[in-house]
Amino acid sequence: MLLSDLMTTELTSEMAMTRSLLARIPDEKLKWQPPGDLHSISWNANHLVEIVGWVPGILEQSEWDISPAGGEAYAAPDISKTSQLLEIFDDHGKKATDALQGVPDSVMDEPWSLMMGGQIIFTMDKGDCLRKWVFSHSAHHRGILSVYLRMAGLQFPSIFEEQAPA
Secondary structure, eight states, X not given: OOHHHHHHHHHHHHHHHHHHHHTTOOGGGTTOOOSSSOOOHHHHHHHHHHHHTTXXXXXXXXXXXXXXXXXXXXXXXXXXXXXXXXXXXXHHHHHHHHHHTTOOHXXXXXXXXXXXXXXXXXXXXXXHHHIIIIIIHHHHHHHHHHHHHHHTTOOOOOTTTTSOOO
């Protein structure tokens, strides 16, 4: 079995949990943010939407320069309605799972670099990059978003309790 097949199964499960959490955000709570220098619910939700969108680029390219010299810097999304978040998340999720289909293990061993202004920030194997910067990073921001929603007064069951047993 290909590593990409295992990752597709895992990504599908991760996306279901993320989508379930995103769907719980009332539009009127998107701008809520905890005291201090912390990001808002909206920022975290937008970040979760963009993370899954990184999968095709990691697999199909060897690098990404988020602020290329002489070019336009990457701008994170700033979506202001939960329905739009879900629509874009679903689109990114489909593109991510489609991109993973049948990817040979040799591609997962290829190097991938994140750059800024032509300077390499880090380089790692594509498979490791997907695990760290898509799977683990999504879980991290889901945790933050879950706490923020509870701090903002929303009550809901654990997203893990909603998942069907494997």
